[in-house]
Amino acid sequence: DYGGWGEVEALFATALPRVRDMLGYMDRERNWLLHDRDPANNWTHGRITLLGDAAHATLQNMAQGACMAIEDAVCLADRVVAAGTDFNAAFRDYQQDRYQRTARIQVSARFVATMVHLGGGARDVRNAVLGTRSADSVYELDWLYKGP
Numbered sequence: 001d002y003g004g005w006g007e008v009e010a011l012f013a014t015a016l017p018r019v020r021d022m023l024g025y026m027d028r029e030r031n032w033l034l035h036d037r038d039p040a041n042n043w044t045h046g047r048i049t050l051l052g053d054a055a056h057a058t059l060q061n062m063a064q065g066a067c068m069a070i071e072d073a074v075c076l077a078d079r080v081v082a083a084g085t086d087f088n089a090a091f092r093d094y095q096q097d098r099y100q101r102t103a104r105i106q107v108s109a110r111f112v113a114t115m116v117h118l119g120g121g122a123r124d125v126r127n128a129v130l131g132t133r134s135a136d137s138v139y140e141l142d143w144l145y146k147g148p
Contacts, residue, residue, distance in 0.1 A: 036057050061110075061113045062144070076094045
């Protein structure tokens with residue numbers, strides 16, 4: 001019941017009764033499943049290209065959805081200016097420049113989601129490994145935050 005009401009109720013099983021009662025106020029009819037997609041290596045067809053979530057939807061675990069869309073827009077604008085009237089070339093160059101970084105973010109977000117939700121022995125191993133690292137090296141995200 002990963003992410004379902006059974007998991008929520010289990011997490012709050014030892015909470016104070018007043019807190020558990022508040023779960024009854026939550027809307028159980030909504031479906032809030034998270035969706036992403038595998039990295040795609042082609043977002044362009046002729047004079048049409050995609051950017052942001054349309055090109056590379058990702059889970060929220062890296063908090064990079066809007067950032068990637070902004071980076072895409074800046075890169076695309078730069079490539080269009082450089083290519084003049086050759087939009088096909090501009091779109092191909094934009095896609096080539098952005099693909100590896102956006103794919104890495106998509107894959108990393110899935111990894112983080114998995115690591116955060118580990119249970120049992122896997123959780124214990126994760127905690128032991130991360131517990132040996134300094135606060136500066138737990139996530140190793142310099143590649144992300146230093147820019148494309």
